[in-house]
Amino acid sequence: MLAKLFFGYYAAVIILLSLLVVTRKNPVRSVMWMLLLFFHIASLYLFLNAEFIAAIQVIVYAGAILVLFLFVVLLLNLREELKVKRFIGSWPAGLFVSAAILAIVINVIRSFVLVAPPGRYSIEYIKEATHTKALGTILYTEYLFPFEIASLVLLIAIIGAIVLAKRKTRSH
Amino acid sequence: MVPLNWYLMLSATVFMIGVFGFLTRKNIIIMFMSVELMLNGVNISLVAFSHYLQDLRGQILVFFIITVAAAEAAIGLAIIIALFRNKSTAHVDEMNEMKG
Numbered sequence: 355m356l357a358k359l360f361f362g363y364y365a366a367v368i369i370l371l372s373l374l375v376v377t378r379k380n381p382v383r384s385v386m387w388m389l390l391l392f393f394h395i396a397s398l399y400l401f402l403n404a405e406f407i408a409a410i411q412v413i414v415y416a417g418a419i420l421v422l423f424l425f426v427v428l429l430l431n432l433r434e435e436l437k438v439k440r441f442i443g444s445w446p447a448g449l450f451v452s453a454a455i456l457a458i459v460i461n462v463i464r465s466f467v468l469v470a471p472p473g474r475y476s477i478e479y480i481k482e483a484t485h486t487k488a489l490g491t492i493l494y495t496e497y498l499f500p501f502e503i504a505s506l507v508l509l510i511a512i513i514g515a516i517v518l519a520k521r522k523t524r525s526h
Numbered sequence: 527m528v529p530l531n532w533y534l535m536l537s538a539t540v541f542m543i544g545v546f547g548f549l550t551r552k553n554i555i556i557m558f559m560s561v562e563l564m565l566n567g568v569n570i571s572l573v574a575f576s577h578y579l580q581d582l583r584g585q586i587l588v589f590f591i592i593t594v595a596a597a598e599a600a601i602g603l604a605i606i607i608a609l610f611r612n613k614s615t616a617h618v619d620e621m622n623e624m625k626g
Contacts, residue, residue, distance in 0.1 A: 357527060357528050358528055361528045361532060365532070365536045368536065368540060369536070369539055369540070369543070372539075372540050372543040372544070372563055373543060375547070375556075375559060375560075375563060376543055376544070376546060376547030376551065376556065376559075376560055376563070377547075381553060381555050381556060384556055384559060385559070388559060388562075388563075391563075391566075392566070395566055395569075395570065398570065398573075399573055402533075402573050402574060402576075402577040403577055404573050404576070404577070404585055404588075406585070407569075407573055407585050407588050407589070410589070410592060411569075411592070414592050414595075414596055415562075415566075415592070415595075418596060419562065419595065419596055419599045422599055422600065422603055423555065423558075423559065423599070423603070425603075426555060426603045426606055426607065427555060429607065429610065430555070430610060430616050434615075435553065435616070438552070438617065439552065440551060440552060440553070440556075441550045441551065441552065442550055442551075442552055442619070445549075445550040447549075448546055448549035448550035449546060449550070451545075451549065452542045452543075452545045452546040452549065453542070453546075455542060455545070456538060456539060456542040459538045459542070460535055460538060460539075463531050463534045463535055463538065464531065466530075466531055466534065468530055468578055468579070470579055472579065472580040473579055473580040473581035473582075474580070474581075475580050475581055475582045476580050477580075480582075488582055489582055489585060489586070489589075492582055492583070492586055493586055493589065497586050500590060504590055504593045504594075507593060507594060507597050508593065508596070508597055510597070511596070511597035511598075511600045511601050512600070514600075514601050514604065515600040515601055515603075515604040516604075518601070518604035518605055518607070518608050519604040519607045519608060521611075
């Protein structure tokens with residue numbers, strides 16, 4: 355009962371905050387609501403016994419990505435931004451499409467039943483080995499090659515961001 | 527115990543709110559934030575599956591999704607800065623250079 359109450363609070367707040375993020379006119383306010391949203395999602399991960407994922411959700415999403423967004427918002431002209439309309443002219447079509455797909459997906463999920471044998475990473479196992487260690491063991495043995503590819507993706511992102519955002523120097 | 531279906535419904539709702547924002551907003555930064563919202567919706571369902579199946583591979587996938595989201599945010603915001611330098615606007619309606 356208490357678990358359902360907690361989940362209800364987090365679900366309601368997450369949905370409300372995501373609506374606020376996509377509907378606010380001022381991008382700075384959107385970023386701030388998104389910060390609160392990411393903290394709530396991290397709490398939901400804690401609720402699902404995923405401490406490490408909750409920690410990197412706060413560190414990477416709230417700490418790095420949102421700060422990057424905030425810096426870019428600061429570069430834009432907010433005075434101009436607040437004068438124009440926030441939605442495109444045909445926004446009811448977008449609302450209809452997303453609401454229709456949501457209705458279909460929720461109807462499918464309602465009758466979904468999980469039938470699978472439980473895996474070996476039970477709560478007792480994770481409690482004994484600690485979550486970060488259990489996750490790290492899989493990451494550095496079974497998923498070592500994807501992990502290396504992820505580091506390459508980040509390297510390319512760094513170089514690409516520098517090349518794209520660099521001011522072009524005229525040579526005449 | 528909270529049923530798995532509730533988590534999946536929450537995940538679908540967050541994802542579709544992100545789709546709505548991406549389809550209807552004019553500001554390119556908010557469109558980008560909607561993409562991040564969609565990635566977060568998927569992450570919720572992956573962590574929920576990982577918990578209920580007692581398998582940590584879903585959380586490995588979340589780890590990689592967060593990596594790709596960080597890379598995508600860096601590249602995308604660099605593109606936005608380059609666009610803003612040329613057009614001095616953040617509205618997608620006014621970017622029509624590729625129109626034939």
